[in-house]
Amino acid sequence: xxxxxxxxxxxxxxxxxxxxxxxxxxxxxxxxxxxxxxxxxxxxxxxxxxxxxxxxxxxxxxxxxxxxxxxxxxxxxxxxxxxxxxxxxxxxxxxxxxxxxxxxxxxxxxxxxxxxxxxxxxxxxxxxxxxxxxxxxxxxxxxxxxxxxxxxxxxxxxxxxxxxxxxxxxxxxxxxxxxxxxxxxxxxxxxxxxxxxxxxxxxxxxxxxxxxxxxxxxxxxxxxxxxxxxxxxxxxxxxxxxxxxxxxxxxxxxxxxxxxxxxxxxxxxxxxxxxxxxxxxxxxxxxxxxxxxxxxxxxxxxxxxxxxxxxxxxxxxxxxxxxxxxxxxxxxxxxxxxxxxxxxxxxxxxxxxxxxxxxxxxxxxxxxxxxxxxxxxxxxxxxxxxxxxxxxxxxxxxxxxxxxxxxxxxxxxxxxxxxxxxxxxxxxxxxxxxxxxxxxxxxxxxxxxxxxxxxxxxxxxxxxxxxxxxxxxxxxxxxxxxxxxxxxxxxxx
Amino acid sequence: xxxxxxxxxxxxxxxxxxxxxxxxxxxxxxxxxxxxxxxxxxxxxxxxxxxxxxxxxxxxxxxxxxxxxxxxxxxxxxxxxxxxxxxxxxxxxxxxxxxxxxxxxxxxxxxxxxxxxxxxxxxxxxxxxxxxxxxxxxxxxxxxxxxxxxxxxxxxxxxxxxxxxxxxxxxxxxxxxxxxxxxxxxxxxxxxxxxxxxxxxxxxxxxxxxxxxxxxxxxxxxxxxxxxxxxxxxxxxxxxxxxxxxx
Numbered sequence: 001x002x003x004x005x006x007x008x009x010x011x012x013x014x015x016x017x018x019x020x021x022x023x024x025x026x027x028x029x030x031x032x033x034x035x036x037x038x039x040x041x042x043x044x045x046x047x048x049x050x051x052x053x054x055x056x057x058x059x060x061x062x063x064x065x066x067x068x069x070x071x072x073x074x075x076x077x078x079x080x081x082x083x084x085x086x087x088x089x090x091x092x093x094x095x096x097x098x099x100x101x102x103x104x105x106x107x108x109x110x111x112x113x114x115x116x117x118x119x120x121x122x123x124x125x126x127x128x129x130x131x132x133x134x135x136x137x138x139x140x141x142x143x144x145x146x147x148x149x150x151x152x153x154x155x156x157x158x159x160x161x162x163x164x165x166x167x168x169x170x171x172x173x174x175x176x177x178x179x180x181x182x183x184x185x186x187x188x189x190x191x192x193x194x195x196x197x198x199x200x201x202x203x204x205x206x207x208x209x210x211x212x213x214x215x216x217x218x219x220x221x222x223x224x225x226x227x228x229x230x231x232x233x234x235x236x237x238x239x240x241x242x243x244x245x246x247x248x249x250x251x252x253x254x255x256x257x258x259x260x261x262x263x264x265x266x267x268x269x270x271x272x273x274x275x276x277x278x279x280x281x282x283x284x285x286x287x288x289x290x291x292x293x294x295x296x297x298x299x300x301x302x303x304x305x306x307x308x309x310x311x312x313x314x315x316x317x318x319x320x321x322x323x324x325x326x327x328x329x330x331x332x333x334x335x336x337x338x339x340x341x342x343x344x345x346x347x348x349x350x351x352x353x354x355x356x357x358x359x360x361x362x363x364x365x366x367x368x369x370x371x372x373x374x375x376x377x378x379x380x381x382x383x384x385x386x387x388x389x390x391x392x393x394x395x396x397x398x399x400x401x402x403x404x405x406x407x408x409x410x411x412x413x414x415x416x417x418x419x420x421x422x423x424x425x426x427x428x429x430x431x432x433x434x435x436x437x438x439x440x441x442x443x444x445x446x447x448x449x450x451x452x453x454x455x456x457x458x459x460x461x462x463x464x465x466x467x468x469x470x471x472x473x474x475x476x477x478x479x480x481x482x483x484x485x486x487x488x489x490x491x492x493x
Numbered sequence: 494x495x496x497x498x499x500x501x502x503x504x505x506x507x508x509x510x511x512x513x514x515x516x517x518x519x520x521x522x523x524x525x526x527x528x529x530x531x532x533x534x535x536x537x538x539x540x541x542x543x544x545x546x547x548x549x550x551x552x553x554x555x556x557x558x559x560x561x562x563x564x565x566x567x568x569x570x571x572x573x574x575x576x577x578x579x580x581x582x583x584x585x586x587x588x589x590x591x592x593x594x595x596x597x598x599x600x601x602x603x604x605x606x607x608x609x610x611x612x613x614x615x616x617x618x619x620x621x622x623x624x625x626x627x628x629x630x631x632x633x634x635x636x637x638x639x640x641x642x643x644x645x646x647x648x649x650x651x652x653x654x655x656x657x658x659x660x661x662x663x664x665x666x667x668x669x670x671x672x673x674x675x676x677x678x679x680x681x682x683x684x685x686x687x688x689x690x691x692x693x694x695x696x697x698x699x700x701x702x703x704x705x706x707x708x709x710x711x712x713x714x715x716x717x718x719x720x721x722x723x724x725x726x727x728x729x730x731x732x733x734x735x736x737x738x739x740x
Contacts, residue, residue: 015726022718029711032704035694079694083543083653089671090543090651094690095566095626099697147696178733180726188719466506470514470723477716478521484711492690493536493683 015184016169020162023191026480027158030201033488035092036150037081038362039202040440043068044123045131046150046203053135053142054115057300058128064119071106071113075146078105084491086363092491106145114142123205127293129245130208153203160207161200165191167214168447172454174221175404182458185469186450192476193450194483196443198361205247206443212243213444216253217411220260224403227268228261228278236260237282241289249441252414254286259410263403318428327427328420343424344432354380356439358479361487364438368482379475387452390459408448415445507727511720518716535616535673536683539568541631542653542667544577545646550666553581553642554635554659556589560643560668561632562655567595570686571621571672574604576633577644579612587611589637595619597629608637616673631655631670643668684708 009017037043047068051059059067066073076082079102080093093102137156141149165187172186190196199206216239223232240257243250261282265275323340330342332349354377359368367373391398398405419437426436442449457469504512542562554560574595580588587609595602602620635641646652647666657664688704699707 013729015722015729018718018722018725022715022722025707025711025714025718028707032691032695032699032707077654080540080543080653083651085650087543087546087651089540089546089669090653091537091540092690092694093566093654094693095539095568096693097626097628098566099693101564101628102696145696147694148698151695151698180729180733181723184722184726188722192719463506466510466727467513470510470720471517473719473723474514474517474521474716477518477719480715481522481712488687488691492687492694 013169013180013183015180016166016187019165019169019184019187019191023162023165023197024158026191026197026484027161027200028155029484030198030487031151031154031158033484033491034198034201034362035081035084035491036079036147037072037076038084038491039199039204040363041123042202042204043072043076044121045205046153047072047117047121048123048126048131049134049138049153049203050114051117051119051121052128052131053138055118058131058297059117059121059124060119061122061124062120064117064121066117067119067121069114069117071109071146072117074105074109074113075102078102086365088365088490094492102147126205126247127245127250128296129242130205130247133208134203150203154201157203157207158200160211161196163211164196164214164446167211167218168450171214171218171221171447172451174218174225175401175451176454176458179458181466181469182454185457185473186447186454188473189450189453189476190446192473192480193443193446194358194479195356195360195440196446197480198483198487199440199443206440209243209247209250210443210446212239212246212250213253213411214447215239216243216256217408217447220256220407220411221404223260224263224267224407228264228270228275230278230281233261233278233282234285237285240282241285243444244286245289245293249415249418249444252411252418252444255414256407256410257282257286260407263406267403319425324421324424327424331420344427344435347435350377352437352439353442354439357442358439359483360439361483362490366487366490368479368486372479372482376479383453383456386456386459390456394459408451412445412448415442505727505731507724507731510727511724514720514723515716518720535573535675538571538573538621538672538674539566539626540671541565542645542655542670543651544644544669545648546651548646548648550645550647551579551642552645552657552659552664552666552668553640554633555640556635556638558640558660559632559634560657560659560664561630562657562668562670563630564655565595565629565631565670566626567597567600567622567629567631568626568672568674569622569624570674570676572618573616573673573675574619575614575616575671575673576669577614578606578610578633579642579644581640581642584639589635589639589641591641592632592634592636593617593619594632594634595629596632597622597627600627600629619672621672633668645669 037046044067048059050069050072051057068076078093079098080090084090084092134153134157137153138149141152144152168190169183169187172183176182196210216236219232219236219239223236226232236257240253243253261279326335326339327342329336330339330348335341355367355373356364358376359373360366419441423435423437426434453472457465457472460468542565552560574593576593578588578591588611590608591606593604593606600622604617604619606615606617633643645666645668652665652667655667657667685701688701688708692699692701692704
């Protein structure tokens with residue numbers, strides 16, 4: 001088995017291996033640069049993993065004795081990690097004297113100090129797949145003291161990002177053929193996406209969600225390209241189920257799965273009875289996953305399934321289609337004459353697609369300079385113009401690849417539409433105080449972003465394309481290193 | 494015998510792109526990253542009690558009274574203490590004299606703020622503990638005849654671990670206190686201190702020497718790895734297309 005794995009590694013494309021090595025290095029650097037519990041909602045994600053691993057049950061979203069275990073809460077308090085969250089004026093307790101104090105506290109903890117974080121935990125409405133997977137290494141490394149255990153768990157969680165990179169490589173191969181530089185560009189920009197790299201250094205469900213959605217996208221593309229074999233249908237529906245069981249936002253894969261099945265049927269015209277059987281198989285996979293999760297939630301903590309963004313789907317009364325469309329318009333553009341002002345704070349594409357997609361680390365308080373964000377906005381705008389031009393010039397090629405293109409467009413539109421809808425609903429429900437969505441929620445689409453860049457660059461004459469591709473990777477390197485540097489400086493200098 | 498000369502005209506696309514990418518990375522490094530490495534004013538040596546994130550609280554210490562924060566780490570690198578004080582009752586003659594007394598086993602330092610100040614943030618020199626950081630107390634003593642107000646926080650999310658008492662009575666919240674290091678030090682020293690802090694937050698799992706090693710490997714390995722991956726990809730494409738690597 002090991003020999004086969006090693007042989008497989010020897011046959012792995014060398015550019016991909018190199019990308020994975022430097023991506024792993026980045027994740028390691030992020031793990032060090034970000035003190036414990038300083039990722040977005042990291043304490044809550046860790047507490048979910050810990051409670052599940054220690055007791056076999058998830059924490060409750062509404063009730064319980066404490067959101068964090070005594071062990072985690074003591075670390076948050078005694079190492080000044082709670083006051084550090086989001087406060088640029090704060091620093092962790094970072095001296096050797098602080099560490100000695102923490103060791104004394106750790107030694108005096110009573111039995112059961114790891115298992116009493118029963119809730120209320122805001123992340124407890126998430127489905128359990130990520131937490132169940134992370135509970136395995138938690139049990140393996142339970143003998144380590146908390147800070148070391150958390151460090152190791154973060155490293156293990158970063159493997160999901162490496163998986164996303166490999167899957168993007170495979171997607172690029174499926175779409176552009178075995179053109180190595182295109183595969184390298186696509187996988188490289190994913191590896192160098194600073195927000196994704198940052199998230200890989202913390203405990204967060206987003207790591208698995210991004211990988212699951214990317215894997216689903218690959219399976220859906222192969223399904224429409226090669227036809228609806230039983231294996232491909234099972235793979236696509238299984239991965240959609242996995243995304244659904246990872247985070248509520250994974251539900252966006254379900255309509256895309258339906259579209260992929262419809263396209264596969266139109267393009268490959270399989271036997272009707274066989275196709276119906278496969279559609280039923282896909283539906284059964286999804287329904288089974290949702291039923292299992294719903295039953296698990298009812299039994300374990302007596303609440304309804306899914307939370308967070310999904311709970312906004314039907315919350316907040318007063319839905320108005322005109323107001324919703326106006327809200328979406330004003331997210332991107334200045335209001336047209338006669339439009340009512342958008343509800344909520346001044347929050348638009350710049351905040352979601354630029355600032356919090358490329359940047360904002362820690363708990364949103366660590367940022368690139370405004371010049372960086374300005375440059376990224378200009379480059380992203382140029383990229384969009386380039387993409388439009390490439391689509392216009394190569395429409396025949398796109399037309400020929402319509403099944404895969406439609407699947408990718410469906411993924412994009414469904415995801416963005418979902419985010420706009422839940423944001424609007426949330427704003428209705430919370431009186432316009434919190435738009436709920438952030439650029440981190442776009443990370444499951446990171447492979448689409450990388451493929452769009454590769455398609456646009458790949459539409460240029462080869463020499464120019466290769467040079468521009470290299471320039472984009474260089475920009476990624478600079479952003480990546482700068483992000484790690486400013487984060488380390490914010491927390492430790 | 495003539496030495497071989499590198500002729501750019503004989504380089505293949507892969508080599509040219511790799512060389513240009515390395516040049517761009519080095520240039521980008523200087524333009525974008527080097528500003529972070531330039532030393533500026535004092536650096537933070539420790540923040541036992543940060544200010545509030547959204548709302549500032551004021552704690553009033555009566556005349557001849559004191560407010561004490563315990564479990565305060567006094568960093569051996571500190572040579573300045575920073576806090577904010579205001580007149581509890583504004584007077585033309587300014588605020589009362591205040592002492593900041595730092596104490597820990599084997600260590601004691603007093604910082605005196607003379608009376609007559611208008612109010613605001615003050616940064617004053619302190620004598621740091623010798624050799625190593627210590628856990629101790631920070632007491633603000635009003636040695637004048639009118640009360641003084643000190644800025645801090647009562648926000649749950651920014652209250653730190655230091656319990657506070659005013660005249661011996663426990664009070665929820667913290668007076669904001671930071672220690673700074675104003676000494677001019679070589680960049681390597683500052684980076685070493687930063688890496689020591691990072692290492693401590695991994696509970697020593699990654700010792701400072703390993704943080705150094707990882708930092709060096711990342712700073713060199715990510716750019717070189719990126720260039721190498723792209724170079725290898727171009728070479729593989731050239732080989733697959735049957736074109737000579739240098740042509």
